[in-house]
Amino acid sequence: MQIKVNGVERSYDGDPNLPLLWYLRDVLGLTGTKFGCGMALCGACTVHQDGKAIRSCVTTVSATAGKEITTIEAISAGGLHVVQQKWIEYNVPQCGYCQSGQIMQAISLLKEKPKPSDEDIDGGMSGNICRCGTYQRIRAAIKAAAGENA
């Protein structure tokens, strides 16, 4: 099976039911993508599949064959993404564990809704839990990033 992660083609012959999350983390060592719940309840494991946010904890490796997977490690390959810049500017993270997933989700949201309303942000981001409670800064950073996109 061929899998493309962050632009690199890789062969995989392990358990086809292995969730992408654990392939990224335990096999490839791409630990920027986090484990939070294993049931698509918290969003910590969010990566992009063909540019759209998915939960890697419930997506099997085999289901990603022929698709392009992008993780937090590749988002800033050409310099910080505007969403990351705003995350830093608004001092969003506390512990930071969920923030890879939050950032990947926010980038995906802004692709769909370049000028998101509060309702759009609630709708797009409420699947991503932050136990430290950084939501109001996440909202502010997304709005700032949207302004920057204009």
Add this chain to the structure above:
Amino acid sequence: MSDNILNVSRRGFLQGLVSTGALVLSVRLIPEALWAAETTAGSHADRAILHPNVFVGIDTDGTVYLVAARSEMGTSSRTSVPLILADELDADWKRVKLEQAIGDARYGDQDTDGSHSVRDGFVTMREAGATARLMLTQAAAQKWGVPASECESDLHVIVHKPSKRKVGYGELASAAAKLPVPKKEELTYKPKSAWRYIGKGAVSYDLANLCTGKAGFGMDARVDGMVYASVEHPPVLGGKVKSYDEKAPLQVKGVKQTIPIKPFTPPHHFQPLGGIAVVADNSWAAFQGRKKLNVAWDNGPNASYNSDSYKKELQETARKPGKVARNIGDVDAAFAKGGKIVEADYYIPHLAHAPMEPPVALADYRDGKVTVWTCTQSPQAVQETLGDVLGIPKENVTCHVTLLGGGFGRKSKPDYAAEAAILSKATGKPVKVVWSREDDIKFGYYHAVAAMYMKAALDEKGKPTAWLQRSVFPPIGSTFALDTTYGDGGELGQGWTDLPFDVPNHRVENGSAVNHVRIGWFRSVANIYHGFAAQSFANELAHASGRDSVEYLLQLIGPARIVDVKATAPDYDNYGGAPTEYPLDTARMRRVVELAAEKSGWGKRKLGKGSGMGIAVHRSFLTYVATVVEVEVDDQGEVKIPVVHTAVDAGIVVNPEATRAQFEGAAVFGTSIVRSGAITAKDGVIEQSNFNDYPVARMNEAPYKTNVYIVDSDAPPAGVGEPGVPPFAPAVCNAIFAANGKRIRELPLSKNSANG
């Protein structure tokens, strides 16, 4: 192998120093530069030319190495504490390299809990910084042949005042290192007017790494040759394995072996729960292997634990006389005189910490020594616990502290690190134990379930003439001594014996409760249930008296004065703070109430139907906090929180931005407690398992905006990580009452609709 890792890691660290930008690290290495640069050979601070104490080292290139001895779990301790040293040293923060300390008694108390990192660091860090600054000053004076009194520090340089000559810290480091380390009595401290960083703060040292996936959490630790493990724990506390299938898990691709972990010897303390570990070549395979273990358990006596009947027991106990923890005047005589009697019962269930990063640890046991990389709030507890379970001296346990993906008190208890160490010894390989979310929710050290009973007699003006309060909860002490059934001075001093109310007859009691699950510290601890009862009841009395809530609260606090709690509550410990330094000052409590009320527009704004405002005030961890919450309650009882106003007097605030973030976060944490948090047991087994049945606040449920107002203060620094939590739940419930007249006495709302 151990040496190999250390060498590789040190090389990684040095490479990091050479490149000025973000560190680029191979995924095959532990990205140690991002957390613990320190090895058994010492820290970079130790190895620097000038290292007058364990917290600072200065090299000839002017690099200042500062050691962060407390853990980073999101509260900014790792940044804010060394920042105090940098300020006193007059060091340029841009030229500071932080290193995370390993667990080592030479750093003193390393526990990152109790909201005391900045409070402690304000003394130790300034001492350490002043020491280095004095040595640099003396070295410069020698170099120029001038009196030291003519020299003073400026940013990363010593200046000769008369001649305006300057010399950099790096240039002075070698000469300063030859001088004797000055005694404490010789040190002088910068005046407040000269502070560079204290009161201004700095963003997290790890900010960029946290936004790019490069930050190193416990979950991210890796070493060559490591295997992964997941443990099937006894579903009931104290349960034992009767039988299991050791072969079936091996059918799962990637599973290597199963290993029993023996049950703990009571009391459970921080020992592993026991059970069966499945070892595999990835985390997920280990999880899958557990499903085939088919364990038969001997559940033991705690299988009798049922939250429904236990709740009734607690509530009945709360209605009976308990052990007196504080007494003022004669409550019984005052009640006998009559007046308007108001009574209420309150209840808060068990809660689970649920940090986003579940417990996880990587351990490598070799020849009687173990090295562990883990997300811990207490690396010295890791040393002690692993020493105990492995039967080795704690000095043979090297604990590297990673970043923590949240802690909230769960990661003060290193049972998971002990599992990794036991399994590494058993397999002869480095083992990473990964807890699933289900493990985290089902096998926590829970926040105590608590029942409170309150009774007051009011005179014709609504002023209480008598006040009786009782709380009943399984105490944290039961984790360390099973027969402990009463709260200690610490728990009872958390928003209970220390209520500074102006009431002539006041009695505080505590009832007995037996534990059946592990009970532990949870962000703001006993303040949660005590604050909920006390501040809800204060609001009930305001209503019973037909008075405005803010005005009534101020009357209840009474005139500005220092309250000597210990005089009437002998076991009161004031969070370890000396009463001279940290007196309970009602002027400060009044001020935060007035400030929160003013900023919220209390009494001046017309709210729509279904909207209401509520206030609560609480002192915890030596910090005074008042919170006004505005709610909108719809016909279905669904509560929205458009805005929160929180006023904080935490004494001198080192890092205002991080402090604001803590109070914003506390409002969200508090929202989870109000809306949905409840851990319950049936036949000793915890009924919840993941975020579906133990929901925590999401963005659409959280307060839309939390405004934080920090009182300018010269009082010594107090806590900021926890004190935002306790007033939040009562403020919400008081707001719901204002909105629709429904009084909430039991949390969470999901079990007790807010619908009028």
